Amino acid sequence: MKKLLLTGFEPFLKFTVNPTMKIVEELHGETIGNYKVYGEVLPVDFASSGSKLLAHIEKIKPDAVISLGLAGGRSKITPERIAINVKDGDADNEGNKPTDEVILKEGNDGYFSTLPIRDMVNQLQASGFPAAISNSAGTYLCNNVMYMALYFAHEFQPNMKCGFIHIPASHELAIQHGGIPSWSHEDLKKSVSICIEALSSDE
Numbered sequence: 001m002k003k004l005l006l007t008g009f010e011p012f013l014k015f016t017v018n019p020t021m022k023i024v025e026e027l028h029g030e031t032i033g034n035y036k037v038y039g040e041v042l043p044v045d046f047a048s049s050g051s052k053l054l055a056h057i058e059k060i061k062p063d064a065v066i067s068l069g070l071a072g073g074r075s076k077i078t079p080e081r082i083a084i085n086v087k088d089g090d091a092d093n094e095g096n097k098p099t100d101e102v103i104l105k106e107g108n109d110g111y112f113s114t115l116p117i118r119d120m121v122n123q124l125q126a127s128g129f130p131a132a133i134s135n136s137a138g139t140y141l142c143n144n145v146m147y148m149a150l151y152f153a154h155e156f157q158p159n160m161k162c163g164f165i166h167i168p169a170s171h172e173l174a175i176q177h178g179g180i181p182s183w184s185h186e187d188l189k190k191s192v193s194i195c196i197e198a199l200s201s202d203e
């Protein structure tokens with residue numbers, strides 16, 4: 001049985017609930033395809049999210065890493081194509097607000113996801129779930145975590161597949177927020193399972 005590190009994030013900014021947190025907690029310990037899922041929640045903190053992710057990788061020694069993040073306002077499941085070496089944007093939960101900074105001086109400008117993102121989108125659509133590849137993970141925490149995982153894999157563990165999937169708001173969050181499209185929690189969770197199955201059948 002292979003190991004999958006599945007990460008989510010805590011709530012941030014005006015998003016009082018982060019659906020990725022509940023998904024990784026609920027899928028933790030499940031077996032999906034060839035993978036046993038190890039779920040972990042990361043802080044929305046530029047200073048510590050990358051090192052926490054790498055600490056989970058060191059401890060769990062996963063065969064693959066899928067990180068999840070909320071994209072409040074998107075209406076589809078969107079596997080990300082690329083992470084870029086930029087930190088910029090709103091303040092994180094600790095009040096850090098980087099502007100035009102690099103994530104790692106020694107890192108490449110960008111790293112492409114090594115997940116089967118096209119298969120994920122195709123399998124989601126075949127199961128009736130709206131999905132599309134996204135060509136930008138932004139420059140906030142989600143891009144930061146995706147970049148750190150791909151940098152680490154590129155440098156030290158080229159066989160460890162890594163990447164990031166943004167998901168829409170849950171109904172629970174949308175009711176509190178008031179202005180974003182939403183999916184049921186069950187559909188979001190099922191979609192993440194389909195992405196893991198796509199990863200599994202890619203091997």
Ligand code: PCA
Nearest residue numbers: 009069070140141142143
């Ligand atoms: N989404 C944010 C950070 C945490 C999350 O779930 C992002 O898209 O960067």
